[in-house]
Amino acid sequence: MTTREIVVRCEQGLHLRMATKVARVVRDHQAVVHLSCEGCRKANGCSLLELISLEASSGTHLKVDAEGPDEAAVLNELANVFEQGAGI
Numbered sequence: 291m292t293t294r295e296i297v298v299r300c301e302q303g304l305h306l307r308m309a310t311k312v313a314r315v316v317r318d319h320q321a322v323v324h325l326s327c328e329g330c331r332k333a334n335g336c337s338l339l340e341l342i343s344l345e346a347s348s349g350t351h352l353k354v355d356a357e358g359p360d361e362a363a364v365l366n367e368l369a370n371v372f373e374q375g376a377g378i
Contacts, residue, residue: 291357294365296372298350308371309341315367321358323368327351335368 298304304312316323316335323335327350333340335354346352352372356364 291355292361292365294354294356294369296352296354296369298346298348298352299372299374301348303348303350304341304344304346304352306338306342309338311371312341312368313338315371316364319358319360319364319367321356321361321364323354323356323364326353326355 300308302308312325313336324332325335325341325344326332327344327346330344330346333344335341344350344352354365354368356362358364
């Protein structure tokens with residue numbers, strides 16, 4: 291298992307469009323991914339409802355755990371999504 295800390299940079303936080311992008315990235319890889327932040331529960335990276343329930347605002351530090359054959363690749367791609375604000 292590989293863990294990485296990612297900061298939500300989008301002004302609107304982890305909103306529905308960004309959560310959709312995150313879920314698509316996770317589904318395109320062969321790794322199980324969970325996201326969590328301090329004081330909130332763990333969310334499955336494939337579940338829009340769970341991702342939105344994190345209520346991660348701009349500046350929130352997320353812990354991302356990935357386990358599987360391409361865990362490094364999915365973490366790098368997710369870091370890009372959060373860095374670029376999902377292109378939104």
